[in-house]
Amino acid sequence: MTYNLENAPVFTCLGGGHGLYQTLRAARAAGAGDINAVVTVADDGGSSGRLRRELSMIPPGDLRMALSALTEDSDEGVLWRSTLQHRFGGNGAMAGHAVGNLILAGLAEELGDMQLALDTVARWSGSVGRVIPVCQQPLEIEADVAGLDDDPRVLRSVRGQVAVATTPGAVRRVRLLPTAPDATPQAVEAIMAADLVTIGPGSWFSSVIPHLLVPDIVQALNATEAKVVVILNLSPEAGETHGFSTERHIHVFGQHAPELRVDYFLADSVKGPTEGERTHLRRAASGVGAAMEFRDVREAPRSGEVSTRHDPAKLAAVLLDLLRTS
Known part of the structure; x- marks a missing residue:
């Protein structure tokens, strides 16, 4: 199906952490008419982990980061962005806590619902999209x-997410506890209403794969009319995917969701694979019904060092191009 870009497209972006932050910035750069961030809720480290344990709540850190990516570009929105991300220093009980995490924790208790808390902060900060726990x-x-x-x-x-992300061993497979959890209705609705759905980039086993272990999410991804694009990492993550090739990332993706079919895997072409390696990657992608795309999506080098982050403007242009493709 070819999408008509006369209307601003609806983006729904799945992930967590810094990878999702960059994808949400790309969705903004693409001029999306509506943006939904569907966010993992497995973090157990730092401020999020402390609040999760002490208050028995959904860890707010990845949700906060997605909110900060979507604040409006006015002076007030920029202030909200930096305030949400601000961490307290010192050595006391507040040390290390992010302001946004505490705001979400307090609002969730006051309103009795994390989604209401997220929507409230989004309204205060003039958000250009919605943040939804998976x-x-x-x-x-x-x-x-x-x-x-x-x-x-x-x-x-x-x-535990931190233990998995930092293990010196080689991760073979992950699972969720509880097994096969229910997705939030809002997450399913966001996938079904989208014109384009992105998955990743990010920590493969702790930010990307967990979405594929929620049956309702896989069913929605297979049922949606949206284009589904998996954005591959620019480099292996230290720890959990150390030494993983791009092909290995695709195989792991397929192993954890063998029934899922997506449209594209997107890899960087600047420091990309050889033509022989590309043949293997195309074969791996076809295993989940997908085409393989190689595009320039990497930030320009700074001080001679190759960036490991996606460039939002480049990524936006590629995603819009894929959306136009039949």
């Missing part, structure tokens, strides 16, 4: 990890 309950990631034993064939379980 599930209404905090999730826990558990991984099977090799290399933690003298025998490399032995798999050991590692539990």
